[in-house]
Amino acid sequence: VRRVHDAFNVDYLVTNVVLLGCNHITLDVIRQLQQQQELYRNQHKTRVNIVGFGSKCCDFMYNPHGFSFEELIARLEGCKSTKTVFSAPPQSAEASQYSGAPSLEQLDSLQDLAIPILVDCSGQANTQDLYLACIERGIHVVASNARSVCRLPSTSSRESVATSRAKSGRTFLMYTSTIGASLPVIDTLGNILRTGDRVLRIETSLSGSMNFVLNAVMQGKKLSEAVREVLRKGYCEQDPREDFTGSDMAAKIVVLARALGVRLDPSAIQIEPLIPHSVLDAIAWSNDMQVDDIVAGIESYDETFREKYVAPAVAQGKRLHFVASIDLAKFPAIQAKIQPVLISEDHPAFYTQDNEIAFGFFTVQYQPSPLVLKGSGTGAAASATGVLRDVLTILNSLNGKNVHV
Incomplete structure (x- = not known):
């Protein structure tokens, strides 16, 4: 009940986002959210609250009250991963859990917040189990990397996921930015x-x-x-x-x-x-x-x-x-x-x-x-735009607007 009440505020829709990845795409997602706060509030009747952040460079941080955009931007600008030209992939199949991901206990807490969304900009190929754990809890997922989406079982398509939780509301897996960034x-x-x-x-x-x-x-x-x-x-x-x-x-x-x-x-x-x-x-x-x-x-x-x-x-x-x-x-x-x-x-x-x-x-x-x-079809700004378009698609769908998902 609290989750529904918090989400559908009388003035605007509130969503609580967990953001993964230490790179220029993540940085541009936060910058665009910061710069477009008024647009989101006035045009989309939405407020985005970033309650979690994690990457391979740092342990997962979680605050249900949210982090400031300034704090996250400063952390990302100081991260060496935004400056590297090569990052080695996991060396073994056992490295199945992304090191900066939230724990299952933290996901349990996240699912109680208003419109929880996991936004994965990490570029890692081993986050598919995290996606499934989120979907099982009614946490929406926006993925910007094709490799993790490839590893999901075929029944996890966004169409089937959208209808598989009919009893407790729709849960969306969105991945349109994996191909062509912001190009539709x-x-x-x-x-x-x-x-x-x-x-x-x-x-x-x-x-x-x-x-x-x-x-x-x-x-x-x-x-x-x-x-x-x-x-x-x-x-x-x-x-x-x-x-x-x-x-x-x-x-x-x-x-x-x-x-x-x-x-x-x-x-x-x-x-x-x-x-x-x-x-x-x-x-x-x-x-x-x-x-x-x-x-x-x-x-x-x-x-x-x-x-x-x-x-x-x-x-x-x-x-x-x-x-x-x-x-x-x-x-x-x-x-x-x-x-x-x-x-x-x-x-x-x-x-x-x-x-x-x-x-x-x-x-x-x-x-x-x-x-x-x-x-x-590439670049941090275009990819960030594609990611945020998926977030807005979820919010507009839940708000009853006529959009395709």
Whole structure:
């Protein structure tokens, strides 16, 4: 009763958020909340209260009365993880619990607060059990990382979760920002399906970081120089090898399949890395390495890369992109592959610039010309915007507004 009373204040909706992750996305989430307090109150009739924070750099902090934005910003600005260019993933399958996560006892306390939401910006691939523990307690989850969503059982789709707690109210698992940051990729896919249309094929360059690299290369930069720039801008994953090899793209394809209602095993995706494993394996990866350490290891591949991809692209009047092709003609069977491709002007990604991504949805209605979605697909600000859009979707849904989830 207290939870319902606190949530539906006569003036505005109150939500209590637990935020995970020590990085630029988390920092931008807090900054946007701080800067848009009046907008949230006046336009959305909402007040966001951050009651918990945790990361791999610090133990989980919990205060049911909430932390000030200033306190959290100061903590994040002083955290060394917001400045690193490489963070090693867990070395064993036993590392299944994210070190900065709340305990089950703290989740039990959180579930009694008004509209509790876990917002995971940690970028860790081992938070799926935490998501399930939250959902079991009626705590909503907003995930910004595709890898943990991939590991959830198929019955944990946001549609089934939304109806599985009908007795005690809806609980939402939102993950639209895992693909395209603030670009409404999953929302667009949902709108296509709701009309009764059928997706036949998807052509996409969905890695904003690798699009940035290849756009720079096509403008005359060496591969290693473009890698230096993308790392300094902070566009890559905590482990940049996930971008270079296509494994981050593969995780996003699995999430995309999930949104279509199909479980796709990542091992079934054919991948040709943009930078070969042999080149990356020769680099001495460590948590204290600098940008130049990574660049030095890639320099030896510059000329081979130019001869294999760049020179043919220029000669043929094409552009080099790291492309994912998803064949749904025999749905629910899915065939997917990721590879460097020389694309022509008729490809949805041909005219992308900088870190833009592009999706071409070929459907029964949209063919031979696809429905194209294009825009900025990476960066802390865009990712934070996508995360907060998911938070607002939950709040608007609970408040009875007509939104799709």
